[in-house]
Amino acid sequence: MFKLLGTSDDVTTCDCCGKRGLKMTVALDRDGEVVHFGRDCAGAALYGRKSAGNTDRVKFWAGWIAYARRTIAAGTDAAFAAAEDRLSRAGIEAARCGDELMVRTPQGWTAVAA
Numbered sequence: 001m002f003k004l005l006g007t008s009d010d011v012t013t014c015d016c017c018g019k020r021g022l023k024m025t026v027a028l029d030r031d032g033e034v035v036h037f038g039r040d041c042a043g044a045a046l047y048g049r050k051s052a053g054n055t056d057r058v059k060f061w062a063g064w065i066a067y068a069r070r071t072i073a074a075g076t077d078a079a080f081a082a083a084e085d086r087l088s089r090a091g092i093e094a095a096r097c098g099d100e101l102m103v104r105t106p107q108g109w110t111a112v113a114a
Contacts, residue, residue, distance in 0.1 A: 002045045003029040003107045004058070006065045008036055016041035026062055046107060061105050064092055068101050068112045075099065075114040 005027040012022045015035040025036035028045060037045060039062075043054030064087065071083040080096045087094040093104040100111045 001031065001107075002042075004042070004046060004061050004065065004105050004110060005029055005034065006069060006110075006112070007062045011036040014038040014041050016045065026058055057106075064090065065103060065105075065110060065112055068094065068103055069114075072101050072112065072114045079114075 008025050008027050009023075011025045011027075013020045014022060014025060014037050016037045019038055022038050024039075026039055026042035028035050028037055028042060030045075039055050039058050040050050042058045042062075044050045047054040047057060068083045068087065071086070072079045080101060083101055084094050084096065087103065095102050097111070100113050102109045103112055104110075
């Protein structure tokens, strides 16, 4: 089972299909191992098949996780509160847990570190 962790600009090759030169990849947890897939392959891994709708879902959730990571980077209480508030207004459940912000995605809770 796969779980969405976020995105990466550093890894530009899909671990699923081998496509190279990607602008970004999606970091996924596969039973404790971090893999990087292109958005289409991530959509198939998370939602069962490659489709424009599944790719759009991956973009949506990866975008919010990236937003949360950028916002809490300062590590201040105000930064965590701002991220929680914005996610809540978007209808996304989030809660601070120590130095991480837990974000509820369709695959379960994802820990976003500062």
